[in-house]
Amino acid sequence: MGHPVPPREVRRRRRAPADQLDRHPLGREDRHPMSTHRLELLPAVDVRDGQAVRLVHGESGTETSYGDPLEAALTWQRAGAEWLHLVDLDAAFGTGDNRERIAEVVRAMDIKVELSGGIRDDETLAAALATGCTRVNLGTAALESPEWVAKVIAEHGDKIAVGLDVRGTTLRGRGWTRDGGDLYETLARLDSEGCARYVVTDIAKDGTLQGPNLELLRNVCAATDRPVVASGGVSSLDDLRALAGLVPEGVEGAIVGKALYAKAFTLEEALEAVSR
Numbered sequence: 001m002g003h004p005v006p007p008r009e010v011r012r013r014r015r016a017p018a019d020q021l022d023r024h025p026l027g028r029e030d031r032h033p034m035s036t037h038r039l040e041l042l043p044a045v046d047v048r049d050g051q052a053v054r055l056v057h058g059e060s061g062t063e064t065s066y067g068d069p070l071e072a073a074l075t076w077q078r079a080g081a082e083w084l085h086l087v088d089l090d091a092a093f094g095t096g097d098n099r100e101r102i103a104e105v106v107r108a109m110d111i112k113v114e115l116s117g118g119i120r121d122d123e124t125l126a127a128a129l130a131t132g133c134t135r136v137n138l139g140t141a142a143l144e145s146p147e148w149v150a151k152v153i154a155e156h157g158d159k160i161a162v163g164l165d166v167r168g169t170t171l172r173g174r175g176w177t178r179d180g181g182d183l184y185e186t187l188a189r190l191d192s193e194g195c196a197r198y199v200v201t202d203i204a205k206d207g208t209l210q211g212p213n214l215e216l217l218r219n220v221c222a223a224t225d226r227p228v229v230a231s232g233g234v235s236s237l238d239d240l241r242a243l244a245g246l247v248p249e250g251v252e253g254a255i256v257g258k259a260l261y262a263k264a265f266t267l268e269e270a271l272e273a274v275s276r
């Protein structure tokens, strides 16, 4: 099946950076300052009902439980993780929250934490930042409250990332249950507002161990000069090597969930695979 064609304006902008990179006054590597770096890995801990869980396609009711989220996070930290991707799934779905557990996990971490789920207004943002996390990841708010998101990007800079959770090229919010507009139009708006980075999830791949959507990631990287964290589908060390191959295009990191919990490989093996 063919992929939806992005609007003409987006196609023009997506081609231009790739064509012009070698002529860019700063050169290819300064445009993507991380491009000489190795791929960052962010093991995921998603919390629902106080438990670490993995979902399939992000669908409520598909949970497999992996026990205590603090234990999971400490396991990834002990294995050498530099980042933790921590999600309050109840807050994302609107079925409550796991604030205390989440704050406990962040407090216990010596590593950087990217925190997401239910951060949609001043109160939830303040609570998230008060945990001491390194940055937050906004999903629904970027679709439903664009003015508020522009304001917090201006106030907090690179402590704010935006999660672009997509089916095809349509963004999804509210626990990935509602359409929220076009990926490339939203990306252009957020770029113009100074958004520091994007976490791009292909919902069709998430939790499926089917491999990441490399084409989507390439297209997003061509449409923005901001770093992209890839999410969804990682199943093997080869998938991680393929994502590492996209670092020069702007992929900065990869979130790894199900593959680690299903023991497809260890985090130590994953870190080793992307270190060369």
Ligand SMILES: O=C(O)c1ccccc1N[C@@H]1O[C@H](COP(=O)(O)O)[C@@H](O)[C@H]1O
Pocket (backbone or CB within 6 Å): 046, 055, 057, 058, 059, 087, 089, 091, 092, 093, 116, 117, 118, 119, 120, 137, 138, 139, 140, 141, 163, 164, 165, 173, 174, 175, 176, 206
């Ligand atoms: O991570 C998931 O599996 C997931 C599944 C369903 C909904 C959200 C999910 N994850 C994270 O939640 C934020 C969005 O939360 P919100 O819309 O800002 O409340 C998204 O960035 C994902 O990281």
